[in-house]
Amino acid sequence: xxxxxxxxxxxxxxxxxxxxxxxxxxxxxxxxxxxxxxxxxxxxxxxxxxxxxxxxxxxxxxxxxxxxxxxxxxxxxxxxxxxxxxxxxxxxxxxxxxxxxxxxxxxxxxxxxx
Amino acid sequence: xxxxxxxxxxxxxxxxxxxxxxxxxxxxxxxxxxxxxxxxxxxxxxxxxxxxxxxxxxxxxxxxxxxxxxxxxxxxxxxxxxxxxxxxxxxxxxxxxxxxxxxxxxxxxxxxxx
Numbered sequence: 001x002x003x004x005x006x007x008x009x010x011x012x013x014x015x016x017x018x019x020x021x022x023x024x025x026x027x028x029x030x031x032x033x034x035x036x037x038x039x040x041x042x043x044x045x046x047x048x049x050x051x052x053x054x055x056x057x058x059x060x061x062x063x064x065x066x067x068x069x070x071x072x073x074x075x076x077x078x079x080x081x082x083x084x085x086x087x088x089x090x091x092x093x094x095x096x097x098x099x100x101x102x103x104x105x106x107x108x109x110x111x112x113x114x
Numbered sequence: 115x116x117x118x119x120x121x122x123x124x125x126x127x128x129x130x131x132x133x134x135x136x137x138x139x140x141x142x143x144x145x146x147x148x149x150x151x152x153x154x155x156x157x158x159x160x161x162x163x164x165x166x167x168x169x170x171x172x173x174x175x176x177x178x179x180x181x182x183x184x185x186x187x188x189x190x191x192x193x194x195x196x197x198x199x200x201x202x203x204x205x206x207x208x209x210x211x212x213x214x215x216x217x218x219x220x221x222x223x224x225x226x227x228x
Binding site: 041043058107110 | 118147149151156157158159160161164205207209215216217218219220221
C-alpha cells in the first residue's frame with residue numbers, strides 16, 4: 001500500500017451506534033489531520049496531530065474523538081452522531097506542520113448518519 | 115472572515131483549451147504557502163501545485179501553473195491544454211507561517227467539454 005489509505009470507504013450508521021474511521025499513511029510523515037467535507041461548505045479542519053500529539057482541535061463536538069497511537073495511524077471514533085454529521089471525512093498527512101509542507105489526502109470515508 | 119475566496123462555483127472549458135481558476139486570499143502574515151488541490155468524483159484530494167510567499171517565480175507543474183500576484187493577493191491556477199480527465203472540483207488553500215491550519219476555499223467545479 002502506498003500513500004494515505006482510509007477505511008471504510010462508506011459507512012452508514014444510526015444515531016446510537018459507535019463506529020471508528022481508520023487512516024493509515026505510508027509516507028513516513030509525522031503529522032496527520034482529519035477534515036470534514038459537507039455539501040456546499042468549504043473543507044473544515046477538525047483535528048491535527050504532530051508527532052502523535054494533538055496540536056489543534058477546531059471546536060469539534062465531543063461526539064468525535066480522535067486517536068493517534070503512532071505516526072502512521074489515525075482514528076476517528078464516532079458515537080451518538082447527528083444526521084448533520086453526514087459528510088465526507090478526509091484524512092491527510094504531511095512531513096511537517098509548517099506552511100511549506102503540502103498535505104497528502106486519503107480517498108475519504110463517506111459517512112451517512114440515519 | 116473568509117480567508118480563501120474562489121468566486122467561480124463552476125467553469126466550463128473546451129478540450130485542449132486553457133482555463134484559469136481564480137483564487138484570492140487574505141492574510142497579514144509575510145510567510146505563507148498557497149496550494150491547489152483537485153478532487154475528482156471519487157473524493158480523493160490530489161495535490162497539484164504549491165507557491166511559497168517568498169518565491170519570486172510562478173510555480174509550474176506540467177500543465178499546471180500558478181499565476182501568483184502577491185500585491186493583489188491572488189493565486190490563480192492555469193490549466194493549459196485541458197483534458198477530459200481534468201473535470202473535477204478544484205480547491206485553493208493557504209497555510210500561514212508555522213500554523214498547522216490549512217484553510218480551503220469553497221472550490222470551483224471545472225467541466226471540460228469534448
